[in-house]
Amino acid sequence: MTEPTPLSDLGVPDTQHRGLVSLLPSPWRPYAMLARFDRPIGWWLLFWPCAWGVLLAGGESRWGLVLWLLLGAIAMRGAGCVYNDIVDADLDRKVARTASRPVASGRVSKQAAWTWLLSLCMVGLVVLLQLRWQAQLVALGSLALVAAYPFMKRVTWWPQAWLGLVFTWGSLVGWVEIRGDHLGALAALYAGSIAWCIGYDTIYALQDREDDALVGIRSSALRLGTRVRLGVAGFYGLAVALWALAFWAMRPDWVALVALLPVAVHLGFQVLTLDPDDGDNALVRFRSNRDAGLVMALACWVVGNAGIV
Secondary structure, three states, rough: OOOOOOOHOOOOOOOOOOOHHHHHHHHHHHHHHHHOHHHHHHHHHHHHHHHHHHHHHHOOOOOHHHHHHHHHHHHHHHHHHHHHHHHOHHOOOOOOOOHHHHHEEEEEEEEHHHHHHHHHHHHHHHHHHHOHHHHHHHHHHHHHHHHHHHHHHOOOOOHHHHHHHHHHHHHHHHHHHHHOOHHHHHHHHHHHHHHHHHHHHHHHHHHHHHHHHHHHHHHHHHHHHHHHHHHHHHHHHHHHHHHHHHHHHHHHHHHHHHHHHHHHHHHHHHHHOOOOOOHHHHHHHHHHHHHHHHHHHHHHHHHHHHHOO
């Protein structure tokens, strides 16, 4: 009788697509999990700001570009996760939720992980070459931020803010690929996206508060303490306010702001139903930001399609 594949070979406890991972040849599975292909929420959260930048800037007909950016998000999110796991291997071994990650558990050597990282970066390079040179420069500008991110949890209580700078950088790339003006609207879109990222990643960090405190990892969830729900509400509220400013800069009409109501309601529902002491509840609220990103993309499409040319 064939022995069942151990859970640790198919993903960590919050793996979403364990069945798909199980279909891969056994030697490939750790690499799929190392790049988080079993958890697509990460690439959706990286991709949506890219789409927002394109759509709000008036690139509603550039669906080929949007698909290239999706591919880039999948590859570069994977590369970022591989790099993060290489740097954090020692810390990951001390946290229950991350101890089974491929590098931390020893199923993938650091040398093999570096090779996989370079392979994913080559896919990102192919996507980069599809952009005009101005957008290429903007995209390359994120590399220093990406390289520094894994170390932020060691030096600041707000690594989520640094993640916000990194994970929403695509809004700048998408916008500059379409146009080079209305930078005030772009700044508001980017700043709002950062606030959104701080909010949802604070929710995500609730799962690890006890382990993080024990091993000395810092996070906004720990810093906010009993005021986590209020803090998330504040960041989400700031995100909506800044997005409203971006919409107004593109289309100074109160009707344009109505497009933001669905995403505001979605984020409000997350806050109202969040249980900071329930890791499963937090994970569901975190993952629901994939849908929030879609709703925001539709709002950007509506305003960008009828906005300033």
